[in-house]
Amino acid sequence: MASGIDDVARAAGVSTATVSRALRGLPNVNHDTRERVRRVAAQLGYVASPSAASLASGRTRTIGLISPMVNRWYFSNVIEGAERALRSQGFDVLLYTFELRGAEGRVRVDADVLRRRVDGVLVVGLPLEEDEVEALLALGHPLVCIGWGGFGQVTVRLDDHTTAVEATQHLIDLGHRTIGHITGSPDDVAPWSPPIWREAGWRAALExxxxxxSEDLMVHGGFDVQGGRASMRRLVEARPDVTAVFVASDEMAMGAVLALRDLGLRVPDDVSVVGIDGHDLGELVGLTTMVQPAPEQGAMAAQLVLDMIAGVVPPRELVVPTELLVRSSTAPPRRAGIPSPRGAPVPPQPDV
Structure with a gap:
């Protein structure tokens, strides 16, 4: 007859709960105990059954992951990092995505679709309403937010304000004096939303x-290439004297580069562009960017939710750093005026 978890517990001199935690690699088991349990389990030929463990504990060994989309760089990388970390600990991911309706708003999160199906919840890059957060908490499972944080929830995020200040300061240090900003959607108004902090950092650096x-130096791009392209055209039309732009994401920044080429302007000779992300395709256009570790954020959040399931009190917030990667899309401004898309000459930038 095959040995069971009770046999391993008796032989190792520990509880069955400790055996389960030790063999699953969960925290709060010291190194010596973990090694003793593993050695005894191997001697007895015991192999943990995930399905049996789930039935015995009432756990599903599944984490719900809520994301508005999976086809954007940030979301796909965070999801991949979280999924890999969870799989390495024997957990599955239940991915919950939903349609974004543009001007009509988004579909609200329905917490009931996760009821009795998950042991914890991760929310990626989606500022929720307070009642949506309350509904998720009512499931009775740990909740961790990635890329945003509100209503006192455990959060993994960038220091968006400092990142924006450093990106804008890079342009200032190059000598630019008229610096635009492409942000997200006009609907991004929550005080803990990344676009709000990035806009604040841009303003702080300029001030x-x-x-x-001024308001005509900022346009909304919607966090995709098409939005960045359209918003860059609007910015240049409104302010043909702009010589640099800080863009709140690399995908919008790549759209901005395309728009400038459409207008017959050169990057960086006429307009410098800097983004945020570290997108894999940024190198193709020589994009200067503030690199963020997106997969690592997913993995960090996954570990936090597993720790919370195990009873560990987590830090309220983990803030990850970014790093300036300078490529060919930024340079000092030209001293002569550049042609306006409307045909009027742009005044030259002052010497600095």
Whole structure:
């Protein structure tokens, strides 16, 4: 007859719960105990059955992962990082995505689709309403947010404000004095939403340098290539004197580069462009960017939710750093004016 978990527990001199935690690699088991349990399990030929463990504990060994989309760089990389980390611990992922309706708004999160199906929940890059958060918490499982944080939930995120300040300061240090900003959707108004903090960082850097901050220097791009392309055209039309732009994502930044080429302007000779992300395709257009570790954020959040399931009290927030990667899309401004898409000359930038 095959040995069971009770046999391993008796032989190792520990509880069955400790055997389960040790063999699954969960925290709160010291190294010596974990090794003793593994050695005894191997001697007795015991192999843990995930289905049996789930039945015995009432656990599903599945984590719900809520994301508005999977086909954008940030979301796909975070999801991949979380999925790999969870799989390595014997957990599955139940992916919950839903349609974004543009101007009509998004579909609201329905927590009931996760009821009795998951042991914890991750929410990627989606600022939720307070009642949506409350509904998820009512499931009785740990909740971790990635890329945003609100209503006091455990969060893994960038320091969006500092990242934006550093990106804008890079342009200021190059000598640019009229610097635009492409942000996300006009609907991004939650105080903990990344676009809000990135806009605030852009404003803070310009104000700190005594430079102009005006509403016609900021446009909304919707966090995709098409939106970045359209918004860059609007920005240049409204402010043909702009010589640099800080863009809140690499996909929008690549759209901005395309728009400038459409207008017959050269990057960086006429307009410099800097983004945020570290997108895999950024190198193809020589995009200067603030690189963020997206897969690592997913893995960190996955570990947090597993720790919470195991009873570990997590830190309220993990803030991950970004790093400036300078490529060919940024350079000092030209001293002569550049042609406007409307045909009017652009005043030359002052010497610095």
């Amino acid at each position: 700190g340098a005594g430079l102009e901050v």
